[in-house]
Amino acid sequence: xxxxxxxxxxxxxxxxxxxxxxxxxxxxxxxxxxxxxxxxxxx
Amino acid sequence: xxxxxxxxxxxxxxxxxxxxxxxxxxxxxxxxxxxxxxxxxxxxxxxxxxxxxxxxxxxxxxxxxxxxxxxxxxxxxxxxxxxxxxxxxxxxxxxxxxxxxxxxxxxxxxxxxxxxxxxxxxxxxxxxxxxxxxxxxxxxxxxxxxxxxxxxxxxxxxxxxxxxxxxxxxxxxxxxxxxxxxxxxxxxxxxxxxxxxxxxxxxx
Numbered sequence: 001x002x003x004x005x006x007x008x009x010x011x012x013x014x015x016x017x018x019x020x021x022x023x024x025x026x027x028x029x030x031x032x033x034x035x036x037x038x039x040x041x042x043x
Numbered sequence: 044x045x046x047x048x049x050x051x052x053x054x055x056x057x058x059x060x061x062x063x064x065x066x067x068x069x070x071x072x073x074x075x076x077x078x079x080x081x082x083x084x085x086x087x088x089x090x091x092x093x094x095x096x097x098x099x100x101x102x103x104x105x106x107x108x109x110x111x112x113x114x115x116x117x118x119x120x121x122x123x124x125x126x127x128x129x130x131x132x133x134x135x136x137x138x139x140x141x142x143x144x145x146x147x148x149x150x151x152x153x154x155x156x157x158x159x160x161x162x163x164x165x166x167x168x169x170x171x172x173x174x175x176x177x178x179x180x181x182x183x184x185x186x187x188x189x190x191x192x193x194x195x196x197x198x199x200x201x202x203x204x205x206x207x208x209x210x211x212x213x214x215x216x217x218x219x220x221x222x223x224x225x226x227x228x229x230x231x232x233x234x235x236x237x238x239x240x241x242x243x244x245x246x247x
Binding site: 003004005010011012013014016017019020021022023024025026028029030031032033034035036037038039040041042 | 076077078079080085088089110111112113115116117198207210211213214217218219220221222223224225226227228229230231232234244
């Protein structure tokens with residue numbers, strides 16, 4: 001991962017745009033919500 | 044910051060203005076209906092715990108527009124210092140303020156004056172004195188080097204034209220050993236180069 005982080009991990013993926021009031025580009029590009037974490041080295 | 048300076052396929056100032064306009068609408072008219080969910084229904088989709096929202100004014104919750112759940116990556120500890128990048132109307136900053144307690148401190152940063160206004164009023168209403176909101180961009184965080192134990196962000200990194208600069212700023216703001224806990228989006232299909240120049244696709 002960029003910027004010197006370590007331990008990058010995506011922990012969760014979910015379709016978070018489906019059923020939204022307005023149509024957007026999410027379905028077209030397969031866009032999903034994610035959670036990720038990483039750590040700055042040094043301790 | 045121009046397109047040439049960042050290497051992004053859009054004019055940065057034009058993009059920022061478009062995003063400000065979009066989120067001014069989310070601040071002023073959260074029930075209008077957007078291409079994303081908002082408010083408490085979104086919090087349920089993103090698996091926020093009811094207890095986290097206790098004591099947070101509805102004015103903040105109604106304009107919630109995140110895409111993930113930074114707190115699912117680990118609760119924040121009492122006394123910790125937190126930066127919330129792209130804090131919007133302040134829901135995550137206020138949740139964080141509750142988790143870190145009176146000995147902790149939270150700085151929420153956002154480029155939208157409308158959202159910052161809502162966040163500040165919500166913090167006053169909630170009586171949370173350990174949180175403050177500062178204007179700024181993710182690529183230029185108004186936080187001193189190494190200040191934060193944790194940087195959180197939710198649905199904002201994808202809107203930043205220079206993601207490398209934003210991640211570098213998050214790294215700079217963190218103390219050694221500090222944690223990055225982020226909700227964002229993942230695009231699973233290739234986006235054509237032409238589409239990357241379409242401001243409407245950045246905001247919608």
